[in-house]
Amino acid sequence: MRNEFHDTLDTLVADLAEMCERASDIMRLATAALLDADVSQTGRLPGDLRELTALAVSVNDRTYRLLALQAPVARDLRTVVAALHIRADADRMGGLASHVARIAAKVHPNRATPADTADLFAEMGATAVRMADEARDAVRSLDPALTERICADDERMDELHRQLFTQVMAPQWQHGSLVAADLVLLARFYERFADHAVEIARRVYFQATGHSHATRTPTPSA
């Protein structure tokens, strides 16, 4: 039976999906700034990030209120606690995406990514954006199949992360330690962004099935 509690929960879930979408947007803009050295669009990022954080604070307050006033149990309790964690993950994804933009802005008008690493970062960016979009869809639909897809994307992301390391650490690396340091951090930001999308997917999987998803350790590390 539908009631006020479930209406509030629906709004909360819609806002969590919106948070994932905003994290995806910020990452798309940040990657464009990184690869094209075009920072014309990044002026809106601080505002976007503030809005994401405001949404996170609002979701947090309403989640608390639901816990305190409605004392949900069973599946409803799982959903409300999941909301707290998904909120933290999506908020952190926005922060990591903005770190990418910050490195792009720091080296502007130069490119942070030398030509021989651009394809790799383009794929990292596209994968990260797709994973955030999939996380948004998973939050909305509770479809456990999306968890599989996000985990497959995450394996690709880890592979790209390893490739970048191999490239930076090869004896024939020609771009110096300054560039290497930026690239290693950038790759880490993409990889952590992806990890948070996986955490969201695993929360959704647990909500939908009541079981933990098998491909990772049982404790999420946010």
Add this chain to the structure above:
Amino acid sequence: MRNEFHDTLDTLVADLAEMCERASDIMRLATAALLDADVSQTGRLPGDLRELTALAVSVNDRTYRLLALQAPVARDLRTVVAALHIRADADRMGGLASHVARIAAKVHPNRATPADTADLFAEMGATAVRMADEARDAVRSLDPALTERICADDERMDELHRQLFTQVMAPQWQHGSLVAADLVLLARFYERFADHAVEIARRVYFQATGHSHATRTPTPSA
């Protein structure tokens, strides 16, 4: 009035403090391995990390049960929700400390940290361990003064993080991009470890005072 609920909560809080202590231990061993290239003690780290994760899972299950069966409100609800977050932070601190140990093991029998960066990493390690110990004490005592101390330590950690970057990116850097890449990641692990200690301190502050601590943005990013 004391009751079974509060006894369960006390056990939970004791286990959270224990989690912080274990994260501190893992970071102490990892830093020793890093600076002395002595990996004789790191054999126990996988087991230590598994125990930390097992504790995290157990805290999580009991927190859920408390929420579902006791439906706490007000201050008790704040404590129970804080437990969920502190569990995630302390678990992640263990993971970050084990990343430090992994880099030390990877380059063994060489040192990952050149002599001219050893003092900096020694101070990062000591600061990280102290912050985890302070987080443990804050969880136990709910003393808001500890939050101030942890935030002061975090400022020093950020300063050390900046120093390492300046050093790695200086034109006179002589250790190549392979070493630079490891050091940049290592510094990031220490800095994130410290950030999670700050998050724990901020949770404690909120539990103790009902207000958010003012020195950071209102949303924790785990």
